Amino acid sequence: MNPLSLPVLRLIGDGRLHSGETIARQLGVSRGTVWNALRDVNALGVTVHRVPGRGYQLVEPIHWLDAREVGQQLARAGVPLEVQVLDCVASTNTELLARAAQGASHGLVLAAEVQTAGRGRAGRPWYAVLGGSLTFSLLWRFDHGVGALGGLSLAVGLATARALEALGARGIELKWPNDLMHRGRKLAGILVEVQGDALGPTATVIGIGLNIRVPTELAVRAGQPVADLASIMDGRPDRNRLLAAILIELNSALERFAQEGFAPRRAEWDAMHAYRDRPVRVVLPDGRAWEGVACGVGENGELILDTVHGRYRFSAGEVSLRPAVEAGGGR
Structure with missing residues (x-):
């Protein structure tokens, strides 16, 4: 990806028409450099209209993630998580695992606008759309060893489903062990990775990728039926509100999991099991x-x-x- 692509997209992210000359002046580059920065942005899942003699316009505005806005919502709910938003990273899980090994604090959240090498379970790629996906990872440190973390991905999936339902999403199901589904189509995936000793403590990185708006070309690349929130809710949800809501629910669920394990959540998870009795x-x-x-x-x-x-x-x-x-x- 061109290193100037995201800075240019931020300048035109409101969906209005912006002249190439104005963009170039704001960034201190040439108009040709601006053109090159926007040449391949369709790979990010966005479409830019070029109007000869007038400038550039995004077909759909981008609602950017804002760490300060998310942090304010968490603070109002009394949730002590630290949120950082990265413009571009290979994988939020990979980055957070590296930071965890270097002593990163419990409760650190990394969210990314763009992942160049997002990972799902079993090393499968996770495809995302700029402004149309929510991809983030949370570092949670447990006193327990790895053996005491059975059912963690299920507890995370259940908490995520609860948060989405509270925002108005209906018909969400859970596919064992780490997917959220809607009518047989994948809505979100969870990747849990653990560092630590058998007897503890452990540093657990919980990665979540959620589809908000999936264009047709990305659905084809995914290689499986996919769902997005825009099609199952009234309009596209605000990504900052969505991230805050999920983190608030996750914080509560993980605190309970640390004390009780998965067992108390078993019946609730079963009630949302996509393949129960099938x-x-x-x-x-x-x-x-x-x-x-x-x-x-x-x-x-x-x-x-x-x-x-x-x-x-x-x-x-x-x-x-x-x-x-x-x-x-x-x-």
Whole structure:
């Protein structure tokens, strides 16, 4: 990405027409440099109209993230999290893991306007749109070891779903172990990564990617059905309000998780389970597949699967879940 792309987009982000000469003067560059900065911004999911002799105009205005605005909303709710907004980073999770190793404080949040190498589960890429996505990571330090964090991604998913429902999103479901869905389409993904010892303490980085407005070309690149908040709510939500609402709910959920674990949230999660009582296929990392009926989750967040050979449990992070045409036996 051209290093001047975001500065130029910030200047024209209101959706009004801006002359190339004015933009160039504000940035102290040539008009040709401005043209080059905007040449490939469609890769970011935005469209700029070039009006000969008059200038540039964004088809849709960009509502930029504002750390100060989010921080004020958190302060009013008594939530002591620190929010930083980065213009461009490879991955908020990768950056925050590096900072955690260097002693970054508990409760640090990194949100990004652009990720060049966003990551989902199992190393899959996460695609985002400038102004049309919300991607952020939260550092949470636990006294517990890794073994005590079973069900954490499920608790995070549930908290995120609660926040979205409070803002007016309806019909959200949870796909084990780390996705939010709407009518069979992916709305958000969660990536939890942990540093620390088996007995603790641990530094946990919780990354969330949420679709707000997904253009057709990005939906095709995603390689799976995707949903966005703009299509399931009345209008596109304010990203700063959205980020603050999710962080407020997450802060409360993680404080409870540190004291109680996942078990008290089990029934609530099951009530939103996208594949509850449906035939599914569980694929293990080694390629083996098990088929059966998903009948809920355990107290530590493990998936419970009924097969023709009996009941089995699969731990979060070790399997993927896919709909099956018919339930069958494990193999």
